[in-house]
Amino acid sequence: MEKKIVRTRFAPSPTGFMHVGNLRTALYEYLIAKSQGGSFILRIEDTDQERFVEGATEVIYNTLEKVGLRHDEGPDIGGEFGPYIQSERKPIYKEYAEKLVKSGHAYYCFCTKERLDSLHDENGIGGYDRKCRDLPKEEVERRLAAGEACVIRQKMPIEGSTTFHDAVYGDITIDNSELEDQVLLKSDGFPTYNFANVVDDHLMHITHVVRGSEYLTSTPKYNLLYEAFGWEIPQYVHLPMIMGKNEDGSVSKLSKRHGSTGFADLVEDGYLPEAIVNYIALLGWCPKESTQEIFSLSELEKAFSIDGISKSPAVFDYDKLTWLNGEYIRAMAPDEFMAAAMPELRKVFRSGAVDWDVLASILQPRITKFKEIPDLIGFLRELPDYSSELFINKKSKATLENAPVMLKAAIETLDALPKWQLGAIHDSLMALAQKLEVKNGTLLWPVRIAASGMTVTPGGAMEILTILGREESLRRLKLGLEKLGA
RNA sequence: GGCCCGGUCGUCAAGCGGUUAAGACACCGCCCUUUCACGGCGGGUUCACGAGUUCGAAUCUCGUCCGGGUCACCA
16 A cells, blocks of 8 residues: 655744744644654645734744754745645635535625624624525525625534544544534635635645644534545644643643743743753653653654654643753753853953853853853852851851861962962862861862852852952952951 | 543653553752762652442543633634
8 A cells, every 4th residue: 555645734823923832733743744754834824814913924934943843845945735825825715615605515604793793692602593504596696796795604514423533532523513604715705714724734735634632623624624525534633732830720721821932932031942842842742662851853753653642731841841951051062052151151251361161161060041140150250248157067167267277278379379270279279178187178168158258159169269260269268368357 | 501622749741451650850858079050869648539340440431520622704
């Protein structure tokens, strides 16, 4: 049997905002295609002209590029089945909608917006009453000729039920009585989302329709459309929703009140695109026969399979994303880390000789986001005001009495150092502790306190001294001595 | 409210009739160590509840409860 080439599509509407749910859908669509050697298509769904946002398609292109999801066909690069922007396909939808009217699967409806609104109850629930479903042919033609505004509606079966198969949820059956005679073509001539999808997915030879599970209940309408046209029904792959945790502990569809929900917001918050992709891949999918969690995009392409997709909604966990981000930072090569950290480092050190390598070495294992850097090392730029109480530390056996002694001895040996380098500082201080017959901590604790003015610092006394440089280091140590009244 | 879907540690999750019910994040403890971090080791009444099928159920069936989704000329 010949195997059909897998074709998936990402079909966002240009709203100017890339929700992580959307991005995950795109990711899975890409992975389903690529894991099977297929094609990933980008189609812009701009059928709602009221919602048009300037520059919104650029946001889509930029996001896909940043996360590395390269499409094989799309508005910007073309392809065999274009155009790939729905507003440019307007005549196609009209043609197919009229076909359905002719075959008796759809009909013209002249009901006004006001009449439709009056059909809903106070909760906004209640659908169309099918008033125009059986209008006499002559009346339809007369009103059409008169130029009366109208839409084309799908004629749903009154009885029976429709069953469809979903690759993750299995067989789902819904009574046809639940199905409304939905609008296919709006009065402005644009298709509705549902109709445009069916027509385009078929015309573009899409094999797997991937979308959020909020579309589960409208899928029978799709099947009915495919059947009315006599088209082959694609594979449905519905994805579990992404939820956010509310303050009271409950969950609901991930939205702004839960934190950043857009790709751009997350990047702004300091998350790396690779980490975001890695994290959302794991939200609702898990590899088979492996407990691997760190995945590059190409590793995902190899490991992904539809049967690893879960059914239940997943809560977006910023903690885990943060951890992953830290993992990505730690995995960076030194020069890569340096390049990425430099903009933040420059906020603290505008000029001057700094031992960048030592600085990077204390930062890389400690940060989870680059934007943490300025707060973390502000003390290097300016010594904070601190209390002499900080010199006391039980575990290091550091006291107010021995601190001045240690400091004095440290200043003396440090001052005599020919070269101000981490190795030299390390060796001399270790030798000093031995000579004084105290544990390392007893010497190093007061030195670090005097050098930093803080009880908790990234890196130890030696790294801090190295970065500070000879002059500033000695100045701070002497200041510490003064503070101790010695 | 009708219909649809879901329910394994706080969170992401493995599990597909027989397991000491994996792993990860978070949390706690210990170790490493000059603080913190990294790293290492260890810890926690997790199968919503109730029936049923079965020698045996987290896994199958039914009911209950809880959560979510959906009912537009929005996507």
